[in-house]
Amino acid sequence: MASLKVMIVEDDPVIRGLAAEALERWDLAVCLPEPDEDILAYAAREDPQLVVLDVGLPKLDGYEWCARIRAVSRVPILFVSARAESSAAVRALAQGGDDWLTKPFELELFAAKVRALLRRAYSWAPEPSPLLERAGLVLDYERRSASFAGSSVELGKNGSALLKRLLERDGRVATRDELMDALWSEEAFVDDNTLTVNVTRLKKDLATIGAEGMVETVRGSGYRIA
């Protein structure tokens, strides 16, 4: 299947650029209309499979564009807005929006919402997230397992979150705060001591598949994959 196209209607160029980048990382095509042009005509031309719509736009607001798009198309629409009231979200959904995200948002959450909407609307099965690898140590984050030299081990939620962040740094140091952030994103709101406990457990798990010494402590700053 050719890659799906997402139209991002957003008047702030920085947000637009970063949002587009986050989606391109998932092999989605993006098209970016100028915020003051005729969104409906642009959409008809580009035929996107999903629309990301900012509420505050220069000419007509997002609600109005949503209603106009809905009059001719059932394309999934994700609203993005700085307004936080329940009533604003309710209005967006009543106008035919499919989901709602409040600014400021995390890019990962934004990409996840877009993917979920695409999956629901088109039975789209995105490519499984690429396996992370360095020096023969492979992490399958979805399955929460690591493998090395033909044998593999289950890591658990915290262990795989830590190893993911370490592998993403690709040999550079991941600071303790960065690793904490990885754990907190997984709802493990641990303190600094517990991080040490979690890293020790990860090292022990990796030792069972012969990958001992792959996680290296860098005194005074954090950890890295050797």
Next chain:
Amino acid sequence: MGLNAGDKAFARRGLARHLEPVALALAFEGGFALAVMILDRENRALPSDALYVAVALGSFAAAFLAAMGLRAYRARLGLARALRDPLEAELPAARPGPEGAWRSLVLACRAEARKEAAARDAAAKAEMDAFIASVHALKTPVTALSLMAQRSIADGRALPGAEVGIEADELARLLDRALGRLRLADFESGSRITRIDAARAASESVKRHRRILISRGIGVELRGAALVETDGVWLSFILDQLLSNAAKYAAARIRISLSGSGGRAVLEVEDDGPGLEGDDLLRLSGKSAAGSAGAGWSSAPGPATSGYGLYLAFEAARRLGVGLEILGPDRQAEGGRSRGALARLELPLASDPLDDLAPA
């Protein structure tokens, strides 16, 4: 006791003032319908004429009604003045005896009313000052971000992501607080009660504070679960104020616990910081020292914004109809824990916990 002639004339005038616009509007509407009907019957070929007459009549009626509206508004202003003025009106001299007693009673009532009005005005002004100070506080993270940008340009180095993240979070929090204060004024139209997973709401709030909490080395323990019926956005607003306060004062640990029984869910946020003392607690909860509720924000020693977020949490809770109390370290020790501040939020438990979660 009958009305004197002057009163009767006044009442008649008041009645006429109310009926005039209605009668005239009806007359115009009648004329409008008639014109349309006649023109329509006489000459079907000229509907534009009928339209023209209708528009002319309509705009005249609109202009007239606007003028009447303005007059009614002016009358209301006059009424407000008339209601206020008695406090200032000169009382006739009284003979000793019942008349004198009556006169001093009236004077005492006036003094009391003036004092209450002054206290209300002072509280409103103090609250407005705190609000303005909280908006000014936005400049701190903005300045920090600007300095980081300047340094990174000067040094040709990348922006320090972690530091930028902390400042941006602070900016978002202060902005949310200020916007929340503005939305409080228009509470009813903006709120909507749905079924909310309180543990999830708490977890999201913790995540919004994660950068500052991690950088301060504070761990959060989140226990229990409850489905509640409330406005999700306001619940998040209240939780954000409680957590942002706890994140500021906690030494190493914040404990959030959820439990439910008897139709009520209890959500507690407890930190291990220095806690709040009696006067602060009263001030934040909008109670005066005498304990009367709703006295509003009153300024106290210390920075104008200190505790303003908690005050807004109390205001939001009051409008949402949920219970909120904050206990200081002098509360009864529970299981040996008596340090820090404990915020206790009481929410209506969702009617049937076995039902599926409503979509967020």
